[in-house]
Amino acid sequence: MKLNDGPQTGSRVTSRGNSKASQKPKPSAGERRLGDFLCFAIYSANLAFGRAYKKGLDELGLTYPQWIAIVALWEQDGQTVSELGQKMFLESNTLTPILKKLEQMGYLRRQRDPADERQVRISLTEAGRRLREKGMHMNLMASTGLKPDEFARLQQNVVALRDNLIKATAEKAK
Amino acid sequence: MKLNDGPQTGSRVTSRGNSKASQKPKPSAGERRLGDFLCFAIYSANLAFGRAYKKGLDELGLTYPQWIAIVALWEQDGQTVSELGQKMFLESNTLTPILKKLEQMGYLRRQRDPADERQVRISLTEAGRRLREKGMHMNLMASTGLKPDEFARLQQNVVALRDNLIKATAEKAK
DNA sequence: TCCGATTAGATCGTACACGATGTATATAGA
DNA sequence: TCTATATACATCGTGTACGATCTAATCGGA
Known part of the structure; x- marks a missing residue:
């Protein structure tokens, strides 16, 4: 019955349905979702x-x-x-x-x-x-579901992304 | 003079040049490099x-x-x-x-x-x-160095990669 | 209805990441 | 040459990741 440090079961106000907290289900227009x-x-x-x-x-x-x-x-x-x-x-x-x-x-x-x-x-x-x-x-090529050329291309794209991020971060640090 | 727990400076055998340890500079044929x-x-x-x-x-x-x-x-x-x-x-x-x-x-x-x-x-x-x-x-689009369509395509490719990996890992666990 | 199995979270120990700081060595300038 | 500064690595504290394990609540079958 005692929840180790869990939130108290005493004050129970279900927070979906009866509070305004749950009224924002859809991201409006330009808002980006996690995905x-x-x-x-x-x-x-x-x-x-x-x-x-x-x-x-x-x-x-x-x-x-x-x-x-x-x-x-x-x-x-x-x-x-x-x-x-x-x-x-x-x-x-x-x-x-x-x-x-x-x-x-x-x-x-x-x-x-x-x-x-x-x-x-x-x-x-x-x-x-x-x-x-x-x-x-150890080769996860198969697990990636990618064909060799796709694999290589994605790899290069991600490397380019990484290097761009590093460059941009270093520049903004100046 | 005392290197907190660092390797002892006493036994000094420089490991490049005089040991076979350093004789493998190029990965042979099919060996993949970190990159x-x-x-x-x-x-x-x-x-x-x-x-x-x-x-x-x-x-x-x-x-x-x-x-x-x-x-x-x-x-x-x-x-x-x-x-x-x-x-x-x-x-x-x-x-x-x-x-x-x-x-x-x-x-x-x-x-x-x-x-x-x-x-x-x-x-x-x-x-x-x-x-x-x-x-x-907070938007790092510019820092990625990618145009919007490239950004979206890479994002989708990485998501597909992730989902394939998860599926393959789950299947091998069975 | 009762008890074993399952489920949802939480806890613990180990191992990264990383900012801030510490220490020893090397270098440079007066 | 003497000292201020810079460099290379190590240490420490905080916050994830994650396997293993724990507890409480729920479910399911006899």
């Missing part, structure tokens, strides 16, 4: 991708950002934290914990660059490279 | 959207998911948590804290449905609706 927001489409597609990848990533024992980091490091080894951050669009505050976790799992090494002790160079271990190979099969 | 992943394009575009919206949302004093919830509730008031969750692609474990925060800020009310005490009905307050109006101007 029309491109940002929401991207946001929810990102959630969907995360869920679609979940099973494969669980087999690897990785999270999605961890997997991205492995892929990015496999492409080029010995990157600094900020170089990796540029590829992943993340900064050290987010990246450092991810990299520490992966190091602790034995998939990479982090070592200060002797030439500039401020920088940390990151390199995959043998286990890290094996993991990358093991995850090579 | 070719549609999931990564979506992931990074989502981050970019979050950053692009940041300034406008700060003026409202909201986070992105909080804003989405306000928009969704403005479209239809008195929704249950799970109905709202279907629209936002989130479940109660994520939604409840967001809704509690918005309630605490005075933008909505949460009340158990007398007809079924398991359900919680959510309705915007007057302040919540004013906030929705205030945020009406």
Whole structure:
């Protein structure tokens, strides 16, 4: 009977039907509904991708950002934290914990660059490279319901969108 | 001199140049690079959207998911948590804290449905609706660098992608 | 009508994102 | 050379995501 911190069941004024609160069902003229927001489409597609990848990533024992980091490091080894951050669009505050976790799992090494002790160079271990190979099969092409050319085109459109957003945001920041 | 928990500066074996670790610069034949992943394009575009919206949302004093919830509730008031969750692609474990925060800020009310005490009905307050109006101007169309028809087409493509992913994931779960 | 199963939310632990801040190292200018 | 500034990374607090689990309310079948 007691709702842990839930709203009190005492003051019961059903809020649909008897209050003016519910009188705005249709967005007037130019008002955009949630389904029309491109940002929401991207946001929810990102959630969907995360869920679609979940099973494969669980087999690897990785999270999605961890997997991205492995892929990015496999492409080029010995990157600094900020170089990796540029590829992943993340900064050290987010990246450092991810990299520490992966190091602790034995998939990479982090070592200060002797030439500039401020920088940390990151390199995959043998286990890290094996993991990358093991995850090579993960391919959701079929799940996207897209044909290869559609897939490539959408990918390019989204990349262009992202880069435009970044440029516009940087410019407005000035 | 002491790097809070950073990698030890003692064992210094620069990992580029003298170890085989760095000998894999180009992905062989069919190997996909990070830039070719549609999931990564979506992931990074989502981050970019979050950053692009940041300034406008700060003026409202909201986070992105909080804003989405306000928009969704403005479209239809008195929704249950799970109905709202279907629209936002989130479940109660994520939604409840967001809704509690918005309630605490005075933008909505949460009340158990007398007809079924398991359900919680959510309705915007007057302040919540004013906030929705205030945020009406936020429009990143220009920042996307897309013409209206391109914008609409991309939006539809991403929605279709999302829905395909959800369907495929649900089917494989069976 | 009674009790097992289901449903709706809430809670908890873990892991991102990210602004703000801290610390060590490097660089530049007087 | 000495110090002010800049740079690279790490830490911290807040707020999502999300699987697992919990509780209360409802439903269903014998």
